[in-house]
Amino acid sequence: MDNFNYHRPSKPADAAKAMKKAKDGKFMSGGMTLLPTMKQGLASPTDIIDLGGLKNSGVTAAAAKVVVKAGTVHADVASDKGVKKAIPALAKLASGIGDPHVRNRGTIGGSIANNDPAADYPAAVVGLGATVQTSARKIPGDKFFTGMFETALKSDEIVSAVEFPVPKRAAYVKFPNPASRYAMVGVMVAELKDGSVRVAVTGAGPKVFRVPEMEKALQAKFSADAIAGIQVKAKGLNSDIHASPEYRAHLVNVLARRAVAAAK
């Protein structure tokens, strides 16, 4: 991979400053996506600003909400007792990202800031109605993911934490791409404490999306049968050698039903 200037700031302000100064800078958290991308020559930033020096990791789980700091690795979310109790769906999602070694290095902040269309966390952020805290503001989960690999973050803005309201019940079911193990389709279904229901789908489209028809049906009756006949449109869904848009659309329904049945 091409060389770059390496920065490891210990304060968010310094990180932002380094980014401003860089010609083509990139923030790096776990580096699980960025480094392979650079190795393959698909990205050649002039500057890497390693956010590891911010030491911004840890989870606080309370009755009403779970706050995951941006630098928390997936393994820590997956194994956190508080998360497992408050939002088992979130712990389960984290436990299925990549593989055990990736989970020891990849972080929630890195994952959502990168917004890979096949990443798992976007389904949690949208599906659980989370709020993203950044170095500058709070962004509602629904507004955070703006397009494929694009987010509402400004170029020097850094995710600092994600705040998940504890739902009444929720579950995440993933169908991994057989080769890469990214989500070919992943569905988070959650019934929130206010009685509203969210169904968020990752992997199937260019970015995470909700399925209002399913949400409405589930709000009326939270059971798998309620959504048995609701298919998302195949048009516009991702297509590759592993899955056609039609297959992905079909899987959205299957996984959503399984998630409803598994929700707790």
Add this chain to the structure above:
Amino acid sequence: MSDTGIGARVKRKEDHRFITGKGQYTDDINLKDQTYAYFVRSPYAHATIKSIKIPKWKPEDGVVGVFTGDHVAEDKIGGLICGWMIHSKDGSPMKAGPHPILAQGKVRYVGDHVAVVVAESKEQAKAAAARINVSYGELPHVVDAAKAAKSAAQIHDVAPNNTVFEWSLGDKTATDAAFSRAHHVTKLDIVNNRLIPNAMEPRAAIGSWDAGNDHYTLYTTSQNPHVARLVISAFHGLAPEHKLRVIAPDVGGGFGSKIFIYAEEVVCVWASKRIGGRPIKWTAERTESFLADAHGRDHVTHAELAMDAQGRILGLKCHTIAGMGAYLSTFASCVPTYLYATLLSGQYAIPAIYAEVDAVYTNTAPVDAYRGAGRPEATYVVERIVETAAREMKIDPAEFRRRNFVKSFPHQTPVIMTYDAGDYDASLEKALEIADYRGFAQRKAAAAKKGKLRGIGFANYIEACGIAPSAAVGSLGAGVGLWESAEVRVNPVGTVEILTGSHSHGQGHETTFAQLVSDRLGVDINTVSIVHGDTDKVQFGMGTYGSRSGAVGMTAIAKALDKVEAKAKKVAAHVMEAAEGDIEFKNGTFSVKGTDKKMAFGEVALAAYVAHKFPTSEIEPGLKESAFHDPTNFTFPAGCHICEVEIDRDTGVTEIVNWTAVDDFGTVINPMIVEGQVHGGITQGVGQALTEGCVYDPDSGQLITGSYMDYCMPRASDVPSFKLDFTETKCPSNPLGMKGCGEAGAIAAPAAVMNAVTDALGVRDLPMPASPHTVWKALHATKMAAE
């Protein structure tokens, strides 16, 4: 049986260095003043090279040299060869296009080697390669073998319609006659999907030229270093053999892909002289392995099977289009011909067989032998069509097979092979029992209650291994003999070194070969060492592939051991003052019949070297013997694999829930190692059937499955634990009775899986890999048809 002799589950002697991180693979080796190579590769599937612009380098670029096809031509370095001549039906020789080690005027697949940059560091070489500006003129391309003959692409001038050869085997008239008598004919169109080998160690090489002695050394990831030396010497014309040393140190898996002589390795050793002798190292990035290792399989086949009213097979017809890629790789031409069509009789007594094979060029990486090489393709044809015929005739598939098995040996098939020994009923019956075939209906019903579709599938495979009798393969077009050599060096203290032309890259030769020595000489296995993989140490040898190292390589060792024993007896007779005929050798001790005189093996070895007590005019001092063994026939491992699957109707996910394998490998030297070979082979076959498939984009010619992100390697969760057992009929053509085990699993598995999957789904055929998407499409189509 001693605890380290033939048949013992001896723990591997080589493991210590691997589990402690002390293995020495090519990339682990660094030579003084080493430079690094990076290859400029074609981004186009088919194009002319209009120009290559090389920038003016600055010192900080670290570039030592850039070489192109022009430099290759200047040095008169010959092109890569295909060492097996195939003639078409009309008698014309195969159309082998030129394959220069760096492209000359044209590129023919994405990844084709255009130029090499040699620099002070890996990073510098790669960065400089990116700055070389090659101007291409795009040409029409074709990546699909079935479309190659009618494509607008003209890949090699020598090969009109991109056709390498149109070959046939068997008696067409007799086969047509058999079909005219048929009660039922089963027809099947099947594709044997193209695979990318993916040994976990990527290919690597370090080439160096010693100016003082005008001598070259090549470290390389090779399964057959002597063959590499021979080809680089005789065909590339780099240097005579005594001026070239090829070393294949620890090699991290091969599966066929490291048999071949590739451009990159030759370039490293050639270009070293161009840069004044500094060593040049190249290690493939995995992306390069995908692009430029020889791929496997790629057959498109139409087959027909004729039966009488009782379900007895009367004849088999088969037409196959074999994709060869853009160039003919080292052994490419024999794979879809003599390693394929000769096995189309399977385990069955088929009176008439006729096969046609059209080999075609495509704008893809070359295709060559990959674990099983031709035999998995043959087994897939035979076992899929036999299964389909049984279903069509409503005969239980096990019973259908039983009715058609070859029952007496030797058996001459209509396609060259003479099966020498086997008992196919025995392996089938044992497998049926272990797999609880009778209980399947119940298990299927139980699965249905869970919403799962359960299916069962057989593969009764046969392969031809122990490759190969030299005269026989010579008459079929091989450019080399396929014997093996061995040297047994007994040291004065009685320890033993075995030098073998076989090469171990995971097979455990350091253990199994030592077991043979321990068994024969009665010595401690720890006093035996196996030397391989270095042309300066070992006499000529043919290397390891085609499950030949046991049947051919160990037989060579056994012959040399016979000579050692004979000579040691002479020495012992003199020392113990007895007649040579009275000397007995047992459990490592020489004794004089009818007396209590005896000498340990080590004492006799010492006596042989001291040479005080025998007339050296009659008996030469020392104890070292060598042997070359040329087999008299192929060996014929065979067996029965039974696979049971459950399919999730909703997602299309196939889970293998049961696997039974009963194999007949003849004598088994080390059951632990043999079982390991079967496990690995099955998993590679499962990979072919369920997860792996090489995909080129027909529009752009780009390799879509160019990394592990898209090429799906089987993982631990894709396979179950396997139930293995053996039957044994000794191989009559070698003294040890061995048949070979390295490829069996990969040969049997695809047919077993696909027979099970099609059984579960109730469909005739499904393309491999039967990925969840593919299975879902079949389920969806069935559902649509029902509605």
Add this chain to the structure above:
Amino acid sequence: MSAISMKVNGKAVCGTVEPRTLLVEFLRENLGLTGTHVGCDTSQCGACVVHVNGKAIKSCTALAVACDGAEVTTVEGLAKNGKLHPMQEAFREHHGLQCGFCTPGMLMAAVDLVKRKGKKLDEATIRHELEGNICRCTGYHNIVKAIQAGAENM
């Protein structure tokens, strides 16, 4: 170039690296610890797994500079005082390796697995947890058996 220092297999080491130098390159090329292998360029195969501060990571996907000050254990550091680690013993005992190339990563992943999930491991758990390690030789059968046995002896 940056100066970095680490504790590798219990020994303090230091070196000068470019920012782009990967941890695996530092281990293999600067320190000569060639037991850790590189089998792919997309972080899937797991041949490069080492432990950093007690956790298994893919050393092909970590910058050496980012590991400045870390404690690293590689396959060379598993055996202590000439005595093999129980997991190494188990791989030999159960024929959990053939060509040996994926083995260092498998061993490091296995030891990490036992640390996380305990000594009693069922087959399904082991197979699932090996998601990040690819082997082309063994068909995983004996690797699973080896890990199960090695775990009990740890």
